[in-house]
Amino acid sequence: MPPRTSRFLRPGLVLAACALGAGCASVDNATRPIANAITPYKVEVVQGNFVSSEQVELLKPGMSRQQVRELLGTPLLTSVFHADRWDYVFTLRRQGVEPQRRKLTVFFKGEGLEHFEGDSMPSEADFVASIGSKRALGKVPVLEATEDQLKRNSKPAAPEAAPAPAPEPPLPASYPPLETTGR
Numbered sequence: 081m082p083p084r085t086s087r088f089l090r091p092g093l094v095l096a097a098c099a100l101g102a103g104c105a106s107v108d109n110a111t112r113p114i115a116n117a118i119t120p121y122k123v124e125v126v127q128g129n130f131v132s133s134e135q136v137e138l139l140k141p142g143m144s145r146q147q148v149r150e151l152l153g154t155p156l157l158t159s160v161f162h163a164d165r166w167d168y169v170f171t172l173r174r175q176g177v178e179p180q181r182r183k184l185t186v187f188f189k190g191e192g193l194e195h196f197e198g199d200s201m202p203s204e205a206d207f208v209a210s211i212g213s214k215r216a217l218g219k220v221p222v223l224e225a226t227e228d229q230l231k232r233n234s235k236p237a238a239p240e241a242a243p244a245p246a247p248e249p250p251l252p253a254s255y256p257p258l259e260t261t262g263r
Contacts, residue, residue, distance in 0.1 A: 124211070128156050128170040131184050133201045139186070143193040148186060155186070164188040168198075172211070
């Protein structure tokens with residue numbers, strides 16, 4: 081290119097870039113209400129060990145570490161510096177709902193459970209209801225059958241059974257050897 085053309089081309093490209101940038105800002109302001117109305121799907125995040133109130137009720141002082149582990153599961157947090165303390169932490173994050181966090185700390189003395197403390201835990205039924213779907217999926221069908229439906233769908237009576245087969249002969253008292261002994 082001749083030097084004169086490149087001298088005018090650079091400022092022209094800079095002006096074109098500035099015009100595009102200014103245009104994008106006005107387009108952004110026009111599309112903002114649409115972008116706010118359309119939100120991406122956010123995954124519900126469940127982290128940690130869920131401990132129900134039924135499990136906490138079964139904890140008794142003096143239980144061994146193995147019994148506590150079988151009841152509550154492997155603790156989320158254990159520390160080399162606090163070997164006699166296990167922490168069970170549970171967090172649930174859902175879109176549009178304040179994050180739920182529950183914590184239970186179990187203390188041991190030697191190999192036996194000394195005491196435990198923490199938040200009040202929901203029952204299993206309460207927890208399942210809290211993570212259930214927000215919308216009803218329609219009318220729940222009635223799961224009862226009338227007498228007429230039972231009669232229509234019942235199997236016909238089986239014909240009389242054939243006579244019992246003759247008993248099998250008794251097994252022998254000893255069996256022949258598996259290998260031959262003559263070599």
